[in-house]
Each structure stands twice: as C-alpha cells, then as structure tokens.
Amino acid sequence: xxxxxxxxNFLNGISIGSVYAIFALGYTLVFSILGIINFAHGxxxxxxxxxxxxxxxxxxxxxxxxxxLQLPFHFSFPFALLTGSILSGxxxxxxxxxxxxxxxxxxxxxxxxxxxxxGVALVTVNVLQYLVGSEIYSFPSDVYGDIRPAxxxxxxxxxxxxxxxxxxxxxxxxxxxALLGYLIGWxxxxxxxxxxxxxxxxxxxxxxxxxxxxxYTFFLSGFLGGLAGSLVGTSFGxxxxxxxxxxxxxxxxxxxxxxxGSIPGAVLGGMVIGLAEAFVPSEYxxxxxxxxxxxxxxALLIRPQGLLGRSHIQKx
Amino acid sequence: xxxxxxxxxxxxxxxxQAVRNLSLEVREGEIVTLIGANGAGKSTTLRAVSRLxxxxxxxxxxxxxxxxGHAPDAVVRLGIAQSPEGRQVLALQTVQDNLELxxxxxxxxxxxxxxIARMYRLFPRLEERREQSAGTLSGGEQQMLAIARALxxxxxxxxxxxxxxxxxxxxxLEIFSIIRDLNAGGTTILLVEQNAKLAMQHSHxxxxxxxxxxxxxxxxxxLLSDERVLRAYLGD
Ligand SMILES: Nc1ncnc2c1ncn2[C@@H]1O[C@H](COP(=O)(O)OP(=O)(O)O)[C@@H](O)[C@H]1O
Ligand SMILES: [Mg+2]
Numbered sequence: 001x002x003x004x005x006x007x008x009n010f011l012n013g014i015s016i017g018s019v020y021a022i023f024a025l026g027y028t029l030v031f032s033i034l035g036i037i038n039f040a041h042g043x044x045x046x047x048x049x050x051x052x053x054x055x056x057x058x059x060x061x062x063x064x065x066x067x068x069l070q071l072p073f074h075f076s077f078p079f080a081l082l083t084g085s086i087l088s089g090x091x092x093x094x095x096x097x098x099x100x101x102x103x104x105x106x107x108x109x110x111x112x113x114x115x116x117x118x119g120v121a122l123v124t125v126n127v128l129q130y131l132v133g134s135e136i137y138s139f140p141s142d143v144y145g146d147i148r149p150a151x152x153x154x155x156x157x158x159x160x161x162x163x164x165x166x167x168x169x170x171x172x173x174x175x176x177x178a179l180l181g182y183l184i185g186w187x188x189x190x191x192x193x194x195x196x197x198x199x200x201x202x203x204x205x206x207x208x209x210x211x212x213x214x215x216y217t218f219f220l221s222g223f224l225g226g227l228a229g230s231l232v233g234t235s236f237g238x239x240x241x242x243x244x245x246x247x248x249x250x251x252x253x254x255x256x257x258x259x260x261g262s263i264p265g266a267v268l269g270g271m272v273i274g275l276a277e278a279f280v281p282s283e284y285x286x287x288x289x290x291x292x293x294x295x296x297x298x299a300l301l302i303r304p305q306g307l308l309g310r311s312h313i314q315k316x
Numbered sequence: 317x318x319x320x321x322x323x324x325x326x327x328x329x330x331x332x333q334a335v336r337n338l339s340l341e342v343r344e345g346e347i348v349t350l351i352g353a354n355g356a357g358k359s360t361t362l363r364a365v366s367r368l369x370x371x372x373x374x375x376x377x378x379x380x381x382x383x384x385g386h387a388p389d390a391v392v393r394l395g396i397a398q399s400p401e402g403r404q405v406l407a408l409q410t411v412q413d414n415l416e417l418x419x420x421x422x423x424x425x426x427x428x429x430x431x432i433a434r435m436y437r438l439f440p441r442l443e444e445r446r447e448q449s450a451g452t453l454s455g456g457e458q459q460m461l462a463i464a465r466a467l468x469x470x471x472x473x474x475x476x477x478x479x480x481x482x483x484x485x486x487x488x489l490e491i492f493s494i495i496r497d498l499n500a501g502g503t504t505i506l507l508v509e510q511n512a513k514l515a516m517q518h519s520h521x522x523x524x525x526x527x528x529x530x531x532x533x534x535x536x537x538x539l540l541s542d543e544r545v546l547r548a549y550l551g552d
Pocket of ligand 2: 358359360401
C-alpha cells in the first residue's frame with residue numbers, strides 16, 4: 001500500500017468510524033444505566049434516517065402507504081438533521097416507556113427487557129416498511145446547498161478524494177462527542193447521570209429522580225442513534241427499513257470491542273472498526289463486515305473485557 | 317408534635333416480613349436510636365422511611381404530612397436524608413462531586429459552596445482528599461463522606477445506618493461527637509446502631525427491635541440500666 005492509499009483509507013476510516021462511535025455510544029449509555037442492551041437501537045437508527053430524509057427533502061416516502069406524500073415544507077439539511085435526531089430521541093423515550101419501564105417496575109428479569117426491545121425493533125421496522133416501502137432512498141446530491149461534492153488532494157500522480165459528506169460526518173460527530181463529553185463529565189446533570197449509573201438506590205437517596213434520568217438517557221441514546229442513521233443515510237443512501245439491522249450488529253461489535261459500558265471504549269471501538277473496514281481492499285469489500293467481526297474476535301481473545309473495559313462487569 | 321411518625325408499619329421482602337407492625341416517633345430536636353441484633357429489621361425501617369421499599373401496611377408521616385406513597389427523591393426534598401448502611405459513597409466520583417451531589421435537591425449555589433466548606437471544616441480529612449475518587453478513601457473517611465453528603469441536603473431529619481460499622485474505636489468516638497454537634501446545631505437524628513451502649517449513651521431515647529418488632533422503648537438513660545436490655549444487648 002502506498003502512503004497516499006494509506007491516507008485515503010485512513011480518512012475514509014475515521015469518517016465512518018466516528019459515526020460508529022456516536023451510534024455505539026447510544027448502546028453504551030443505556031447499558032451503563034440499566035445494564036441491558038437495547039436491541040431497538042438499530043431500529044431508531046433507521047427511523048432517524050427516514051425522518052431526516054423526509055424533513056430535508058420535504059417528502060415522506062417514495063413507496064409504501066406514504067408514497068408521494070408531500071410535506072408542506074422542507075428544512076435546510078442542518079436543521080433537518082437536528083430535528084430528525086431530536087425526534088429519534090423521543091422515539092428512544094417511547095422505547096423506554098413501552099419496552100423497558102413496565103418490565104422494570106414489575107421487577108422482571110433483565111433478559112425479558114432484552115426480548116421486548118427486540119420486539120419493539122421488529123415492529124418499528126415492519127411499520128416503516130408498510131409506510132415507506134423498501135425502496136432505496138438516496139439524499140439528493142445538492143442536499144447541503146452549493147458546496148462542492150468532493151475535495152481532491154493531489155500528490156504527484158496520485159489523488160486523495162475526500163467527499164464533502166465525509167467531512168460533514170466527521171465534524172458533526174466530533175462536535176457531538178465534545179458536547180456529550182462536557183455534558184456527562186462536567187455538568188450537574190452529567191454527575192447525577194453517572195451517580196444513577198453507579199448505584200441507582202444511592203442516587204435516589206440523594207434526591208435524584210432515577211426514572212427521569214433513565215428517560216434522559218434514552219433520549220440521548222435515541223438522539224445519537226437517529227443522528228448516526230441520518231449521517232450514514234446521507235452518505236450511502238437508505239437501503240430500506242432493514243438497513244439498521246446490520247449497523248445494529250456492528251454497533252454491538254463496537255461496544256464489546258471497546259468494553260461494555262465504557263464511553264471512551266465506544267469511541268475507540270468505533271474508530272477501530274471503521275478503520276479496519278476502510279483498510280479492506282476494494283476487491284473484497286463484500287467481506288467488509290466479516291473483517292470487522294474477525295477483528296472483534298481477535299481483540300476479544302487478547303482482551304476479553306474489551307479495549308477500555310474494566311476487568312469486572314458488575315451489571316449483566 | 318413528632319417530626320417523624322411510623323404507625324403500624326409492616327414491610328416485606330417477598331415472603332419475609334422484615335418489619336411487623338412497627339410504631340415509633342422521633343420528635344424535633346431529638347436523637348433517637350434504634351438498636352437490635354443483626355437482621356432485626358433496622359435497615360429495613362430506614363429504607364422504608366427513605367421510600368426505597370414499599371410499605372405493606374401502616375403509615376409514615378413526616379412533619380404531619382403522609383409520605384407513605386412518596387418517591388425517594390420527594391422525601392429528600394421534604395428534608396429527610398440518609399447515610400445508608402455500608403456507606404455507599406459513589407466510588408467513581410470525587411469527594412467534592414459526592415458532596416455536590418448531596419446537595420442535588422438544592423439550587424442555592426452560594427450557600428452550597430459555603431456548606432461544602434463547612435463539611436471540610438467538620439471533616440478536615442475529606443478536604444485533603446477532595447479531588448480523589450471516593451473509592452480510594454479508607455472506611456472511616458468514606459463514613460465521614462457519607463454523613464457529610466447526607467448533610468449537604470440540609471435535612472431536618474438525618475437517618476444514620478450503622479455509622480460506626482467497621483471503624484476503629486477512636487474514629488467511632490469522633491463520629492459520635494460529630495453526631496452530638498449536629499444535633500446541638502438543630503438536626504433531628506434517627507440513629508441505627510449495633511454498638512448499642514455507645515448509641516444509647518449518645519441519644520435521648522431508644523427503641524429496641526427484635527425480629528421486626530419493637531420490644532422495648534424509653535429514655536436511653538433508663539434503658540441503659542434496664543436488666544432485660546442489659547442482658548440482651550449490653551453484655552460485654
Ligand atoms: N434485599 C433483601 N431481600 C430479602 N430479604 C432481606 C433483604 N434485606 C434484608 N432482608 C431480610 O430482612 C430482615 C431484616 O434485615 P435488615 O433490615 O437488613 O436488618 P438489620 O439492619 O437490623 O440488620 C433480615 O431477615 C434480612 O435477612
Ligand atoms: Mg442493617
């Protein structure tokens with residue numbers, strides 16, 4: 001591999017890796033509070049992509065029940081992205097209210113919540129398919145206005161191409177990571193959130209309303225899931241209502257790789273998997289996902305607790 | 317009027333009735349101790365008051381207001397704070413953050429800062445470790461932190477669950493003298509202890525709990541010389 005090729009792969013890798021990171025953080029936040037994997041996260045990813053698409057394009061669907069249904073307005077891309085992600089955050093809140101809270105209140109086995117979140121995921125995907133069909137949705141190329149679609153760096157004969165969408169993805173993800181790091185690390189809400197994650201009973205003895213913080217967590221998680229789905233959809237198109245499923249699995253690989261429940265671990269794991277995929281030669285690109293998972297297995301053999309995980313996981 | 321009033325309280329863990337038909341009261345300005353053997357139901361009683369456990373039958377009243385159905389965070393807002401058994405400091409957060417979280421229900425930032433400074437005067441060892449994560453403190457320091465954190469909400473009623481558990485005798489004395497000072501400063505205290513003698517020496521009134529039920533109650537001074545209590549709880 002030449003240095004130029006390396007640079008190209010590296011740039012591709014950190015761009016997609018940053019999306020994996022924010023997506024995986026959505027799993028991590030819920031896991032660190034409830035000790036459960038939220039299997040509806042991949043469905044929220046899909047939902048976010050469709051929401052942002054319809055808000056940016058001003059059209060609900062090109063297939064399904066909503067075929068050709070026009071919105072009376074459409075938003076600029078940044079505003080559509082923000083609104084789509086916020087709506088996804090509320091979808092996350094709904095997931096908590098429907099799939100998690102009722103079982104938690106009855107003291108049910110956490111495994112049941114896992115199954116009910118899987119149920120919510122399937123229902124969401126099926127409803128989406130009914131409403132918008134299973135066509136491939138591609139964002140119009142001028143969705144960001146008149147920014148040029150790509151930047152080309154010349155290195156003698158060789159070229160490095162950076163698509164504008166890659167720059168946008170990377171910058172949005174970095175800004176979101178920084179804001180999230182500030183929120184969780186430095187604010188009163190973040191400290192209370194970490195208190196709930198560490199010990200919910202103790203947190204409630206301090207006057208923290210645990211259920212409310214669980215809702216906040218699901219909102220953040222849904223926001224991150226919807227944002228990730230929108231960014232991936234913008235870059236590669238929305239391949240149908242099931243397109244969140246494979247990303248959902250990849251997200252799981254990311255958090256296991258980084259260490260369950262670890263926030264820096266999710267970011268590092270996302271970058272590692274993104275880069276691993278980017279360095280798969282293009283003639284093998286059909287096996288990209290296999291490579292990501294092979295990488296995961298190799299990493300887990302060496303460090304079973306994940307890259308940044310603590311060797312003990314208290315919650316299951 | 318009683319500040320805290322438990323009336324015929326019954327609390328269960330699934331099949332086990334841990335507290336049965338328990339009635340007690342704590343008046344404003346008092347230190348009341350609840351003593352009893354391991355497993356008698358002392359922690360269960362405090363957890364029920366803090367609303368961490370469902371009450372099967374009976375009433376909990378605080379300052380005349382029925383709080384039996386309140387949520388845990390609501391009773392903290394009303395002025396009840398607990399330093400739980402086994403301390404339960406937030407091990408991953410710093411000493412300073414633990415104290416700030418103790419004031420979570422308050423919004424008077426200036427006064428919170430002053431109170432943190434006051435806690436550091438009360439427990440100088442905590443100040444030396446303010447930026448350390450609480451998990452790295454010794455048992456005695458964690459106990460001090462748990463008490464200081466409970467005080468940060470400026471409670472009218474402080475519930476202390478075994479503050480002397482596992483501590484060296486000198487530190488235990490130090491903690492009891494702080495409890496006395498807090499009470500002199502106006503905080504009403506309900507103290508759970510296995511160290512019965514010491515707790516009774518430092519309190520106004522005592523309730524004795526056996527297998528979930530109150531068997532004796534009265535002025536601590538009088539119970540300290542009661543034959544039956546002496547035999548059961550104060551034999552050295
Ligand atoms: N989480 C729990 N689940 C089931 N039983 C419990 C639980 N906690 C306490 N118990 C039981 O309730 C009774 C009272 O316990 P506890 O209130 O902790 O006693 P104490 O604080 O006086 O030592 C004991 O029999 C104990 O075994
Ligand atoms: Mg106890």
